[in-house]
Amino acid sequence: MNVDLSQLTEWRREFHRFPEIGWSEFWTTSRIADYLEQMGFEILLGKQIINEDFVRGRQSAVVEQGLANALAYGAKQKWLDKMDGYTGCVAVLDTGRAGKTVALRFDIDCVNVSETQNPQHIPNQLGFRSLNDGFMHACGHDAHITIGLGTALWLSQNKDKLSGKVKIVFQPAEEGVRGAAAIAASGVIDDADYFAGSHIGFCADSGTVISNPKNFLSTTKIDICYKGKPAHAGAAPHLGRNALLAAAHAVTQLHGIARHGEGMTRINVGVLKAGEGRNVIPAGAQIQLEVRGENKAINQYMADQVMQIAQGIAIGFDVDYETEIMGEAVDMNNDPELVKLVEEIALAQPEVHSTNADYAFNASEDATILGRRVQEHGGKAVYFILGADRTAGHHEAEFDFDEKQLLTGVKIYTTLVQRLLG
Ligand SMILES: [Zn+2]
Incomplete structure (x- = not known):
């Protein structure tokens, strides 16, 4: 495995083919765990990362169906056993050298949308359209999983250059803002000195990074x-x-x-x-x-x-x-130190030409619960938007995005970790 655009594209298309709705991401989680295991990460699953008292909007029928689908699609039993009914995982990299801890968060669920039959739609043209009728990665969380894996791969190959720890959170059930509370309340990132999360697309095109979105509701x-x-x-x-x-x-x-x-x-x-x-x-x-x-x-x-x-x-x-x-979900104010760092790192990428610091988000995103948890424990947090050209709005049947931005995302995260732990 190399962290290059072809590997990232391959991952993205693999996850795009098998979208799973919040709390049913059993195959997705098991596949992420497969890759993380190959990279040599310690992988936390199930109640190691979920506080059951804070699980929101999890319906047992959806969970059962998800488990059955995942098994049929080849999810490994050993991961399903460790998940114990709860999707998502946290990859831990301990460099063995004293230092700070960085937590990164990537959401993994899909939305209830049937993917378009339009033959011009790239997933149709190239044969990676959703195999799960009625479900689609129409918000770009397949990109988020991929950027998380790409970042993990780079970390596994470059840990000798770092000190401290990295925790990569692959969060279930972002849609409906349901998954973050249980992970936050598990305490798994309470030791983080820094937190970063992001979303691809939205209001930003390829070449733009919004380093400080405001007005999270x-x-x-x-x-x-x-x-x-x-x-x-x-x-x-x-x-x-x-x-x-x-x-x-x-x-x-x-x-x-x-x-x-x-x-x-x-x-x-x-x-x-x-x-x-x-x-x-x-x-x-x-x-x-x-x-x-x-x-x-x-x-x-x-x-x-x-x-x-x-x-x-x-x-x-x-x-x-x-x-x-x-x-x-809660509101969150980015810490200026990290906003500055993200801005600097983004602008150092040749393909990024602008950072817009003052965009009003005016929506809800449950990464804020994790970010605030870290802030409440004395750490610093940032949430940014990674621009990517889109073919349609988020949650629409024709949604697709510029895959080249996967690499930009990985470069921003890996440079960020290097700057914080290098
Ligand atoms: Zn989303």
């Missing part, structure tokens, strides 16, 4: 379930407990949460499902909602109010209730 995705009691709507409505009515009241109250005076907030109830039949007092209701806030504290205010209302309504309507956090 904090968000919490919450499900509320009301459970009442069915009864005959004509003869005995007084014996029923109406979950639909409880949920309907909850929805209007949720949208009426007082706005925070110190910053932007959002709330959206996106799904309300309730009831079984016209003449039955509805016994079940489910609400799916999200809140957002300008920062972690303001978002937490919104989430706390949601929990309060969920409970208050349950008492008022005499129904049982459950809430579950399905996903979360």
